[in-house]
Amino acid sequence: MEEVERTLVIIKPDAVVRGLIGEIISRFERKGLKIVGMKMIWINRELAEKHYEEHKGKPFxxxxxxxxxxxxxxxxxxxxxxxxxxxxxxxxxxxxxDAAPGTIRGDYGLEIGDAIYNVIHASDSKESAEREINLYFKPEELFEYCKAADWFYKEKRKAKC
Structure with a gap:
């Protein structure tokens, strides 16, 4: 069985103000992924600079x-x-x-003048995911639970729920 991973997703400001939160979340749930932590925040400059520290000094x-x-x-x-x-x-x-139709950015991303509004951030590696999760979440803000099939049918599947 493959290792279960955790990754950080940010539904960015453009998606929030356009009312796309539910649509984006539902795509992950329909795919069978589990949301184990979630909150709405307003990222301040200090946190933003930590998040994007690898790009410090670049023109963008x-x-x-x-x-x-x-x-x-x-x-x-x-x-x-x-x-x-x-x-x-x-x-x-x-x-x-460049995003294919059917992807989140392909369906909802916008380019207006010089600005690119790509609606979502997703960690690009295990190392980035771990670092980014720790920037935004305390361990007690992340939850472990079973999906409905395991929860309702735990006796038949011998799931640890």
């Missing part, structure tokens, strides 16, 4: 910080087999014009 750094701090976001930890890869594929290419 300040634009990233301004974008992610413009309005509230929903941060969540998503769990499942190959969760990092699965979520990244569901998100689509970073630039919405």
């Amino acid at each position: 750094f300040n634009a990233l910080i301004e974008y992610i701090t413009k309005a509230p976001v929903v941060v969540m930890v998503v769990e499942g087999r190959h969760a990092i890869e699965v979520v990244r594929r569901m998100a689509g290419a970073t630039d919405p014009k």
Whole structure:
């Protein structure tokens, strides 16, 4: 059996103000992924700079910080087999014009002038996922629970619920 992974997802300000929170969350749930932590926050500049520290000094750094701090976001930890890869594929290419239809960015991302609004962030590796989860969540804010099939049918499946 493959290792279950956890990854960070941020529903970015543009998606929040456009009313796309439920649509994006439902895509992950329909895929069979489990949301083990979730909250709405307003990322401040200090946290944004920690989150995007790998891009410090790049020409687009300040634009990233301004974008992610413009309005509230929903941060969540998503769990499942190959969760990092699965979520990244569901998100689509970073630039919405390159994202395939059917992906979150392909369906909802916008390019307005020089600005790219790609609606979602997804961790790109196990190391990034761990670092990013720890930026936004305390251990007690993450939950372990069984999916409905295991919960309702635990006797037949011998699930640990």
